[in-house]
Amino acid sequence: MSSIYQHFRPEEKEFIDQVLEWKREVEERYAPKLTDFLDPREQEIIRSLIGAQGETAVSFFGGTAEAERKRALIYPDYFIPEESDFSVVLFEIHYPEKFVSLSHPHVLGSLMGLGLRRGKFGDIILSQNRVQFFAAQEIDNYIELHLTQVGKINVTLSKQPFHKVAAKQEDWKEMSCTVSSLRLDAVISAFTNQSRQKAQTWVRSGLVKVNWKQIENPAFECAEGDVLSVRGAGRAKLLRLEGKTKKEKWRISLGILK
Template identity: 45%
Template sequence: MEHLIQHFRKDEQPFIERVMEWKRDVEYRHVMRLTDFLDPREQFIVTSIISQNDELQLHSYGVFEEAERKRMIIAPSYMEFTTDDFQISIFTIDYPSKFLTLQHRDVLGAMLSLGMSRSKFGDIKMIDSTIQFALSEEIADYVQTNLVSIGKAKIQISALTDVDQLIESNEKWVEKTLTVSSMRLDSILSLALKISREKSKLYIQSGKVKVNWTVRESVSFEVHDGDVLSISGFGRIKILKIEGRTKKEKIRLVIGYLEQK
């Protein structure tokens, strides 16, 4: 296990320790453990740790097709459960779409303004004027009562019980091969976004860049295989594969750009 943990970044250690506590709790008390909503990086860490024990089972669920944020269940291998055990509710938002447009950040900001942690909310799906979001059952009543506006827009939210009405994913990754001199964050951003090195540094230092859903303000931050980069105003980039080095000792990368279908 120590060898496994060494592969993660130092600032991920607190979360790793939490996962280890969950693992010990399930092992010794023989109970099912349900997590809050986790981002894909956190899901990867949980999977890496829990999969080391054959006597435990691990499942994830986020309701939406290709959900990004999911709750996870850690349980003894013999225990049975259903999707109801993930305790997820789905709401749809009605708002005057003829008069204004809402964006993802508007919806998320309104949710967090209720005093709830991001970990209590799953994905927010938006297509045209349709908005749906997932959240933990334990806060569903509170959110339904108190989420009455987003910005200046008065809204109404209602529970969605028919999964056939869920918004389908409209995203895809478009691959491209790049060669970079180093795996520094500023170097990769500069080439991937076709902007100057100075501009990429400015984006990073102003807190507009996330790596694996965590803001990184160090231009020399080392990017790894599998990392997801989110850049405000540009979207997302994923390091899909490190293919090796060229004859000039540059690093050849396959990256993915997230696009709408």
């Protein structure tokens, strides 16, 4: 079993154990298992542990093919999954958009304030004045009943078919830079154009996530493919490690989302 763990980071062990338990459950019961919404790193871990061969397979769906957070369906090889098997619903939030605006933190905070786990909600989409979010179908009635405010703003909800999902507005750009090391504080300093000390403060204050998990250690070692986010300062993906300079600094390529 240790040979499985060596391919992942130590902090991912608990989730790996959970995935292996789901796999065992599907094999024993010979019936599908539906998970909560998972972030892309969790999806990647499941994909690598379940694989395409063997008695079980896995598919993902989060409302659209482009969704970031998706539910996983782990199933026996006889099963052919359909969209409805993922039990995902799309809500649109109606609010007085002429007078106020809603932000992602406002919406997420209000959803979490209902006492539900983050895994019960998928992507939150803000597109011009439209605000939508995906949720697990098993809690849709609870959400409709209790989500009457976002922050201090009165809102109403309506369910929408998936073809009415709003287009995500994201502006990524690629940049190349040189960093003294692959430490988290060094990479954050590079993509935010702030000092290393400022980056360390952000990390220690709990404002930084790597692969959607909060990391409070500035010396955390980043790896190719990692997604880093700093609350209020944007998000970046470590696209490529392009080798070292003569002075032993790393040349890296980052995708930046502002």
